[in-house]
Amino acid sequence: MSGLSAIRASKVIFCCAICALFASLAVVPTGAAPGAVKDTLVSPCKYPAGLATDGKRLFLADWREATIFEIDPAKGTVINTHKAPTLKPHGMTFGNGMLYISDSHTGGIYALDLESGVVETTFQAPGSRALGLAWADNTLYILEGRSKKIYKVLPEDGTILSYFDVPDRSCTCMTHDGTYLWISNRIKDELYMVDPESGMVIGILDAPGPYAAGVAWKDGYLWNADFQRRTLYQLIVKDDVPYRLTDTRVARVEYYWALNNYGPGEVTDVAVNLAIPEKLPCQELLSDLDYSIAPMKITKDQWDQPCAVFDLGTIAPGSKAALTYSVNAKVSAIRYLIFPEATGTLDDIPKDIRKKYLADGTRYRTSSPYIQDTVKKIVGDEKNPYWIARKIYNYVIDRLHYEMIGGWDVPEVVLKRGSGSCSEYTFSFVSLCRAAGLPARYQGSIVVRGDDASIDEAFHRWAQIYLPGYGWVPVDANRGDSDSPVGQAKGIGELANRFLITTQSGGGSEYLAWSYNSFARYKMNGYCNVQEDNFGFWEPLQEEKAIPVSSMSGSGETCKPEPQAR
Template sequence: MKGFLPGIVSAFSVIMLLSCFFPQTACAYTGQVSEELKAPCLYATGLTWDGKHLWVCDWKEACAFEVDPSTGELISSVELPCLRPQDIAYANGFLFVCSGYEPFIYKLELASRTVVETFPTPESTPSALGWDGEYLWLADSGTDMIYKLNPVDGTTINYFKAPAVQTEGLASDGHYLWAADRVRDELYMLDPDDGTVIMVVKSPGEYPTGLVFDGKWLWNVDFEDDVLYRLNYDDGESVYVTDDNDRQVTFVHELTNMGPGTVTEAGVFLAVPEDSFPGQCLLEPIVFEPEPTRFDADEWGQKIAVYEFEDLRPGETRAVNYVAKARIGMRRFCIFPHKVGELKNIPSSIMKRYVVDGSRYRISEPLIEKTARQIVGDEKNPYWMARRICQWVQDHVEYEMVGGWDIAETLIKRGTGSCSEYSFLYIALCRAAGLPARFEGSVVVRGDDACIDDVFHRWCEVYLPGYGWIPVDPSGGDRPLPADQAKSFGMLVNRFLITTRGGGDSKYLGWNYNYNYKFSYIGKVNVVADAFALWEPLEENE
C-alpha cells in the first residue's frame, strides 16, 4: 500500500485544484454587467426610464437624450431648463430635473417641452433624482442626505443619511431604493424607510452617476467611461465570490516551560482549515510538522489536529505548525429581505443545535431576554431581526481589547469589548430572539501580502431561511457610514483564512478559536504559549 500513497496524495491535490478552478462567479449575480452600450453624450450624469426607452442627461450640453435600450440608438433629445443638470427622473410624461448649481427641481412636460412647475429643494446642492412610482427621491451632496419628496410641491416626506460620501444616482426597483456613490465606486440597495444599506455592489465603472431600474434590469451610466451598463438585478444567485488570490499561511504554536517544575503532560489542539468554507479553497493538502498524534472532531464538527506531549522540562519548547496554501476570495451575499423565509422554515436540526444556551451566552438571563425583546419588537422577518440586533450591538458597544472574554451580559453593562465579545453578545441576542447563530474564527492578513498575525479575528454567522448561513461581523462593521456597516452583514473580504467554525464550548478548543492547549505539571511552573500566523503571497507559477 505504501507504494500507492504518493499517487493518492497527488490525485487528491488535483481534485482540490480543479474545485478551485470552477469559480462561484460563473452564474449571474446582482450587479454583474450583462450588456454595455455607448452613452449618447460625453458628460453623462443622469439617467431615467420612461417605460420603453432610457433618457440620459448631459451635464455640459444641458440636454437629455432618448435612447433605445436594445441597440443604443439615439431617438430624440430635449433641452433641459437649468445650468449643469445633475440628474433627471421620469414620471407620467414629465421629466423632473435637478442641478447642483441651483436649489430647484424643474418639472418639464415632454410632449410640449415646457416647464410647468418649479419648486425648491430641501438643501442647496442636489446631486441625484429618482422616482418610485409615487414619490420623488433627492440626494444632496452638501449634507450627504437622501430626501423623499412630494412630487407636487417638493415638501419633505422623509429623509435619512446617505450610504457613503457622494451620491450621484438614485433609482427605485419597487421594493428598495438604489444609490450610486461616485467616490466609493459602489452601488447600494437601501431600505426606503430608514436608509439601511442592505446590499453593496461594486460599480462597473470608475465614475458611476445616473441609475435606473427598468422592471428587469438595473442600469448605470458612467461619467468616465461614457458607457451605459445594463446590470443583472436578481437571477436567483444568493452568493458569489470575487477578487480571489493565492496565499500561503504558516501557523505556528509554541509551548515553553520556563520552570522550575516539570510539565508532565501537555496537549495542543489546532483547528484545521477546510474547503467547506465558501470563498476558501485549499490548493493542496495541509502539511503538518510534526505529524499530529491524531485527528478528531469536536461536538460542532470542527476538525482538530491533536498533539500530545510528555515531560516538558524547564527550558524546553515544543513547537508545532502547519502550512496551508489556499485561494481566498471575497464572499458576497445578494439578500433580498422580502424573499427571506419565516422562522418556521428553518430546519429543526439547525434550531436544535444553534438556539441552545452556552456559558458565555446565558440567554435565559433576564437582561439578555429583555434586551432581545426590546431590540426585535414585533419584527417577524428573520433578516430584519438579525439586522436590528447587529445595529444595536454596534450602537451600544465600543471596540476595546481588555482582559479576557466576558459573558454577553457583562458586555451590555460595560459597553466595551473585543471581536470575540461582540460575537458572544450578538449570538446570545440572536438565540434569545429565536434566531440560529454561531461563530467563525480566522487568521488575518494584516496590511501587506507578507505579514504576521498574532491577534486573529472572530465573527458570527446567522441562519436566514432561503439563504442559509450568512456572515455577520458586529465589531468589523462598527463604523459611522451606513455603507461600511452593511459590509459587515453578508460580506466577507479576502483577508481571512477561516480555521474554526463553532457554536459554543468545545471539548478541544474551549471558547477559543484557531488553537488551544492544556497541560498538567509537578511543582511550580511558568508555561508560556505563543501562536502566530506568517502570511506569504503565492507566485503564479506555484
C-alpha cells in the first residue's frame, strides 16, 4: 500500500470493532450510544497528529514528516498532500478560508492558503507548546501545553481575548462543533465537550483508541485520529440513546442486617424494611432475591420503591436478630452525554413529576428563608434546567468538603458549616434544586470497595434530577467535589460500575424514612444496650455461572414479589 494512499479499514476489522463495542454494553440499545464508532479509516501516515476539515475533506498532519494529507472521507483516499509550513505541525483548524497550523515545539501559528501554498499570517502563541487549534465565531482557540491554558485570540495577530484552564493536563487537540469545543486527552483516552466561554466540561466520551490525538467536527460527527493505532474514527455523538454503558461487572451481592441486644432489657416490636433493588438502565438482576427469612409482605412506598417487610418480634437480652438477602446482578458504568440546549425549560417537565418531586420535606426545608435566598443568588434568572442544576452543583461543591461527623443535618446547617457526608451533600443539592423548581430525588446503594470481592460498611447515596428529553439523571456532588474540570464533570450524569442501587426515593418514605437499603423500628422494655449492624458483601461471578436462585440449592427461603407496574 502506498504511503500516500489511505484506504478504508477492512470490513473484518470494522465488524470486529462494532462487535467489541456492543459487547461492552450491558444492554443493546435501539440506537447508537454516544461515542459509538460509525466508520474507520486507515491513517495515510505513521505519526498522525492534528485533524481538521473544510466541510468536505479531512486534513491530517503528520507530526514527524511535516506533511498534511488531504483525505476524501467517503472513499478513504488521499486527494493531495501539502508541505507543512513548520517542522512540527500539531493543531489544525480552518477559518476565513485558511488552514491554521500550530507548531508544538516553537508555538508558532501559521495561516496557510492551501491553493497557493503561501502563509498569509503568522504569529506566536501565548506559549511554546501550541498543541490544539479550533475556530469559532471569527476567533481562534489555542490549547497551550506549558501553561495548561486554552486561549481565545484574534486570528490576525494572536491578541488574547480570554482564557481558561485545560480540562486535564494531558489534553492535546481541539475542534469546535458550532456550539462546543471538543478536546482530546491522550493519557486518559477521553474526549471532552467543553463550554467555550467558561471552560466547564459538559460531557465526556471514551476515545475509541489508546492515544487520542486530532479531532474534527464534520456533518454532525466527531472524527478522532488515534496516534497509536494510526486510525481515523468517525464517532456518533447524538442519537436515540442518551447514555453509554461500559465495564460490566457480574456479582452475587448480599445485604446483611442485624440487631444485637446486650441487655439487660428486652427489645420488642422489631420491624425491619429492606429496599428491593430493581432493573435500571445500569443494572440487571440475574436472579430472584434469596431471603434468609421470608418477608411478611412485599409492598411499595409512596415513591414506588419496593420494600420487603419483616416482623421480628422480641429480641431477648444477650440475643440478636439477623436477616439477609442475596441476588445475582449485572452492573455497568453509565455515562450520559447531555446537551444543555436540548433540555428545554422547567415547563417541559411533566406536571406529575413536578408535583411529586418539588414537595418540601423535613430533611430538605426548601421553604426556609436561607434556602430561598441562597437559591435566588445561585440561579438568578436562569431558565434552562441543565444550567440551573449546574449552577447549584457548582455552588455545593465549592461550598462543601467531605466530612462524616454523624447524623444527617438539614441543608441550612450543612451549607453554613461547609462540610458534610454523602447524604448531606445529597440533601443540600436536592433541597436547592427543588427550591429552584427542578425536580430532584436520591438513590442509595451497596458499593464495591476496592477489590471485586469486598465488604461495604459505609454505602453511598447521590441525587437524581429530572431533565426534559433525558429523564432522571444521576448527580453526585460528593464525587464531583474536585479541583479538576473533568473531575467535576464526572459527578453529573455518570456512575461507575461499583453500585447495586437498592433505593430510589423522594425522602420521608413510610417504610424507609430518610434512610436507604434498610430501616428498622423497635421499642425497648427497660434499658437496653443495642447495636444495629448492616453490611454489603460482593462476590464476583462469571456471567455464565450467575444462574437463577430458584435453580440453586440454598438454605434460604425464596420469596419473589409479584411484578407491579410503576
